[in-house]
Amino acid sequence: MxxxxxxxxxxxxxxxxxxxxxxxxxxxxxxxxxxxxxxxxxxxxxxxxxxxxxxxxxxxxxxxxxxxxxxxxxxxxxxxxxxxxxxxxxxxxxxxxxxxxxxxxxxxxxxxxxxxxxxxxxxxxxxxxxxxxxxxxxxxxxxxxxxxxxxxxxxxxxxxxxxxxxxxxxxxxxxxxxxxxxxxxxxxxxxxxxxxxxxxxxxxxxxxxxxxxxxxxxxxxxxxxxxxxxxxxxxxxxxxxxxxxxxxxxxxxxxxxxxxxxxxxxxxxxxxxxxxxxxxxxxxxxxxxxxxVRAELPELPDARRRRFVEQYGLTDYSAGVLTARKPVAEYFESALRSHANPVGIGNWVINEVLRWLGEDPDRELADYPVAAHDLAVLVRMIDEATISGKIAKEVYKAMMAGEGAPEAIVKAHGLVQITDTSEIEPIVARVVAENPDTVAKIRAGKDKAIMALVGQVMKETRGKANPQTVNELIRSRIDEMV
Amino acid sequence: MTDAPAYATLKELQRSLEAGECSSRELTQALLDRIEALDGKLGAFLRVTPDEALQQADAADAARRQGRRSPLLGIPLGLKDILCTRGVATTCASRILRDFIPPYDATAVARLRQAGAVFLGKLNMDEFAMGSSCEFSAWQPTRNPWDPTRIPGGSSGGSAAAVAAGFCPATLGTDTGGSIRQPAALCGVVGLKPTYGRVSRYGLIAFASSLDQIGPFARTVEDCALLLNAIAAQDPLDSTSAPVATSDYTECLGREIRGLRVGLPREYFIDGMEPAVEAAVRRAVADLAAQGAEIVEISLPHTEYAVAVYYICATAEASSNLARYDGAHYGYRAAGTRNIIEMYSRSRTEGFGEEVKRRIMLGTYVLSAGFYDAYYSKALKVRTLITRDFAEAFRQVDVIATPTTPGVAFRIGEKLDDPLQMYLSDIFTISANLAGIPGLSLPCGFTAEGLPIGLQLLAPAFEEARLLQVAHAYEQSHDWWRRRPELA
Structure with missing residues (x-):
């Protein structure tokens, strides 16, 4: 051979x-x-x-x-x-x-x-x-x-x-x-x-x-x-x-x-x-x-990449990925007009939009089910803590399935994040009370053990609680028990 | 005005219409009657269009009543069947375009229509303008009005014969290698091939695109100038039409030619020319000298290659230009074919005549891989040399005078079996097409048998005015143009 x-x-x-x-x-x-x-x-x-x-x-x-x-x-x-x-x-x-x-x-x-x-x-x-x-x-x-x-x-x-x-x-x-x-x-x-x-x-x-x-x-x-x-x-x-x-x-x-x-x-x-x-x-x-002709050339990928770094504070890598295809760059900038968080939206475009495009080399962005504005609204809802990042993934799935705009999906599924701690505190109290072994581990300095409790609380709130908040509430509850 | 309106000049008809001595309808009807009575024997027209003509004549009369004035308003003209006419069959004298009715006018035709001219019909020609005798028309031969046993020349034989026979004061023809000048000479009328690019080729059914040019036939130089005025212009529909300003081509007429230098190329006075032709041309040159022109012997050294170069360039372009006639989209389609190759092959075999097929094969051959450099590419180079010959010559002289043809009209059938002999009848006219310069033929005498002889004048590109000036000076000192054939 x-x-x-x-x-x-x-x-x-x-x-x-x-x-x-x-x-x-x-x-x-x-x-x-x-x-x-x-x-x-x-x-x-x-x-x-x-x-x-x-x-x-x-x-x-x-x-x-x-x-x-x-x-x-x-x-x-x-x-x-x-x-x-x-x-x-x-x-x-x-x-x-x-x-x-x-x-x-x-x-x-x-x-x-x-x-x-x-x-x-x-x-x-x-x-x-x-x-x-x-x-x-x-x-x-x-x-x-x-x-x-x-x-x-x-x-x-x-x-x-x-x-x-x-x-x-x-x-x-x-x-x-x-x-x-x-x-x-x-x-x-x-x-x-x-x-x-x-x-x-x-x-x-x-x-x-x-x-x-x-x-x-x-x-x-x-x-x-x-x-x-x-x-x-x-x-x-x-x-x-x-x-x-x-x-x-x-x-x-x-x-x-x-x-x-x-x-x-x-x-x-x-x-x-x-x-x-x-x-x-x-x-x-x-x-x-x-x-x-040279003077009238439209903005080409290189120039746009540099602009993205300067104007939006993106890393050179992200800017490069976002500008590789003109429709993607345009989708990104169009989303920015609805919600000015270049890094957040950039990550979503890179992780979700480009992944979808990459699944089939012949896919066209024009056929992508999520409109730029809707993706921007989704990111805004995360930024405003209306939903958690985890919930956002579920909302995104629904958007890909054609269920409509993110606000409507969140509302229809009752996914608004619980920001009122008084709603969460009773649940935290119960979970802490029901898991004395775990609490003991935490007290012994095994910090990671707290995740099991956070998970339970999240489960009971059907994901609507902010995990960071839950974490803090559990810690203060255990501290109070001393 | 004698024999009115048959032999009246365009200028005379214009005056009669202007003076109200006759209407365009009367004029048109009189000429239609004459064509009806006499063309059966000549075959100049392929299609007479009396209804359209009379309609146009009435419209012209009405316009005139409303005060419109235009040099061609109401003037009846004939058109070579190679020029597209909106709504009127245009066959190029070929079976393959038998039923083709263009939905558009050629630009030159549109300009005449706009000027108020009346179209009597479509004139016979060699199929796709390939021929020098009109014998290669798919439909009919045309006979020379001076001797119906002889050819009128070609390919614009119908256009020349119609003017010579008094069917209309002027016609349009096309000239690819002499197709205006040669029949003009053989029929005893004036024919002008303008500079390549002077007249739009849009709607002229292409034979050889880099050589084809539309031009007028008339009985006088002035009438040719009037027609050129109407058709010369740059055209946005033809990239090869020239961005060169036109002028009133009648302005130069009547100016004396004293001091003008007339070149006589020694390569154009060759062995084998008919003595009567050479004698008449030399007398004409002497007449120009007598009017004060300076005669200068010149050389156009590459003349001997012109016919060969022409038959490579023209056939190469033709092989491609005529590819579209395939039975698929319009025109003749052979019946009962089983697949597309057979449809192409049989439609073209049955639709084209022998001469056209001969040239398509020649053109296909010279463009073929392995032969391109030896033939087409080399021909282009020699074409440049021929063009340079003229540029060189026109540094020494203002116009060039030559015989239009080496002989007078030959008998029908005489050269049909000898394509080379036929090709050689264009030997003096071909170079002007290769160089793109304007050329004109006008009568300069008759043989003892009464057959017309043509004098060819050539000028530098876009110097049509100079050509017309010299031609007019010669014409006015003779009455050759007043002679007319006896039609039975």
Missing amino acids: TAFETVIGFEIHTELLTRSKVWCGCSTQFGQPPNTQVCPICLGLPGSLPVLNRRALELALRACVALNCRIAPVIQFERKNYYYPDLPKNYQISQLRKNLGEAGWLEFQVGDETRRVRINNVHLEEDAGKNIHPETPGADYSLVDLNRAGTPLLEIVTEPDLRSAAEAAAFMNAMKSLLEYLEVSDCNMHEGRLRFELNISQRRAGEERLGTKVEVKNLNSMKTVLRCIDAEEDRQRDLLESGESVIQETRLWDEPSGRTRAMRSKEVAHDYRYFPDPDLVEIHVDEAWVGR
């Missing part, structure tokens, strides 16, 4: 957040009835011509700047020629020889280590429409929806710098986070607006030369990408170990079987015959323009 090393790179496609399409004025809104957001241009009718959406180019430039790319002084669009019914012109306007950005990198954390993935290039292209195959058995037709055709698409191509599924996961999160922070894309993977395509190969440990790579398409979630890495690793290693070789090809992920399969020959385009699109002029991107 030889040790193999897995080598991974990505092609990332993301739809840019423009209101209109990249070559025409049609809306990019998602989920409209089929073929209602189309015009002669995105339908590819005879004689129609593309005109570049400047906003799309600026968003793409923003990504290039943030990915530390060299920006081409002159950019050019090229035609990628292939036949498919969701591509009305039967060519995709893309870039090849004069890409928008080249030779960049993205840094990200894997555990305590900072890793860097090199970016080969970043370019702008158009999305295709969608073919819809009717589910009716025996249907001898397919339908085409061209609403998405011509939506601006950013493609980011990395170098093969990743070595494991864990690294790939960290990279995907970092890339998604950056794109979210840049506000170039909403990064919705369920609806296909952020897609990761994988290329993966094996080489024997210590070898410099890259092995034969396989490209995999049809990966529509991060979890799928990670499953696919495992599956391909196994498949490729099995091939190599049995003396066969990996064929350079494009494979499709097959969800039901959890494996990749080779594309049928007709699904493979052999020669795209790229050439410069004569309908679009070359665009000159000067330093001043790049400077403006």
Whole structure:
């Protein structure tokens, strides 16, 4: 058995957040009835011509700047020629020889280590429409929806710098986070607006030369990408170990079987015959323009982390965790507007919100059941001693179960903390009286023994007493008995 | 005005309308009648649209009564079938677009419509503008009004023949490698290919996007200038339309050409030219000299590569531009196909003609992996050299004069089996498209058999005014433009 090393790179496609399409004025809104957001241009009718959406180019430039790319002084669009019914012109306007950005990198954390993935290039292209195959058995037709055709698409191509599924996961999160922070894309993977395509190969440990790579398409979630890495690793290693070789090809992920399969020959385009699109002029991107884009960059994770430390007094670690994903940072700041306890709310976000997100790499914060305001109210109720921390956990569970706002839950379950000691004192007196052995231990200096009594009192108050208060009451009761 | 309104110039018609001597409706009806009577033998029109035309004429008359004035108000025109017309079938003379009715006007068409022009119908052409004789139309050949056994030239043969036959004072055509100038020469009319980017290509069904340009045909230089005034403009719908200001192109007409330097490129006077053509062009140049122009012999050294470069660049672009005609979304779809590959394949096999398929294959080949550098990439480099030849030449001269074609109109069928011979009929016109400069052809004589001969003038980019000035100076010293064919 030889040790193999897995080598991974990505092609990332993301739809840019423009209101209109990249070559025409049609809306990019998602989920409209089929073929209602189309015009002669995105339908590819005879004689129609593309005109570049400047906003799309600026968003793409923003990504290039943030990915530390060299920006081409002159950019050019090229035609990628292939036949498919969701591509009305039967060519995709893309870039090849004069890409928008080249030779960049993205840094990200894997555990305590900072890793860097090199970016080969970043370019702008158009999305295709969608073919819809009717589910009716025996249907001898397919339908085409061209609403998405011509939506601006950013493609980011990395170098093969990743070595494991864990690294790939960290990279995907970092890339998604950056794109979210840049506000170039909403990064919705369920609806296909952020897609990761994988290329993966094996080489024997210590070898410099890259092995034969396989490209995999049809990966529509991060979890799928990670499953696919495992599956391909196994498949490729099995091939190599049995003396066969990996064929350079494009494979499709097959969800039901959890494996990749080779594309049928007709699904493979052999020669795209790229050439410069004569309908679009070359665009000159000067330093001043790049400077403006740089100046207008939204607050990025690093800057936000430093701000969180200064403004909210968080530790560098907490600030880093809270700013790793833009929606999380925004959730946190939104909660702060309802209750200004950054450390308390920060802990809840880190312990509960991030744990929930971490359970499934494809979870979106938008689907989190607890609103930022409600989480803030929960923390406030603890801070104001309305409920204990222990009760708060129960209230939180109820909130996650969709039982509503924390005040309502506390009220409905009668969970308000007993702060009036006169209610607790009789119970303390009884518990102390009923446990002379324990009291003796405490008196003998075994301090920890008091916890057993605190526990009993808490049990009898159904958790509504403040444990600290109970502790003090028990001590003074024992002292009084002397 | 003689033979009114058939051979009246646009300018004359404008005056009659202005003076109230006739209405646009009368004019339009008279020309529709003439087309009805005579076009059966010529085949210039693919589609005559009398209802739309008369409606537009009535609207123009009404506007005029309300005081509107515009140089083209109520003037009947014809449009090459490559230009999209809202609600009127636009087939590009191809089976594959047989039933295609665009929901939009080409920008040039919209501008004419806005100016109040009347559209008589759509004119024949070689399929997708690929051809030099109009014989590659999927629907019908067009015959040369001067000799119906001969071709009118192409690809805008219908546009040239309609003007020569007195069906309308002016038409629009398109020129990718000579498709305006060559038929203008062979039909004895004036044809202008503007600078690339001068007229919007939006709605012009693309053959070769980096070469295509819309331009006018008319019987006089002034009429061409009037049409250019209406269609020239930068267009937000066409990224390649130029941000260069336009001017009134009639202003330069009548200015003398004394002192203007006219270049004669030695590469354009070649063995194998018809002697009558060379003689007529040399006489025309002598006439320009007699008006005070200075004649300078020049060289455009890369001329011999123009045809090869053109057939690489143009076919490469065409192979991609024509990919959208696949039977999936609109246009012709072959019946009874069993899967998508078969649908694509049979729709295109049945929908395109032989010449179009020949060029798609050639273009696909030159862009293919492993051949791109040897053909397409190299062609682009030589194209730059050809452009530089002109830049160099225009340091020495103001305009260049050449024959438009090496010969006069050939007989129908004569070159059909020899694509190379056919391609060579554009040998003098192709370079202007590759360099993007404007070119104009106007009549400069007739052969003994009575076939027209064209003089080509070329100018630097966006110097259409200079081109029109020289052409007008020559035109006014002759009456070639007054000659008209005898139509049976």
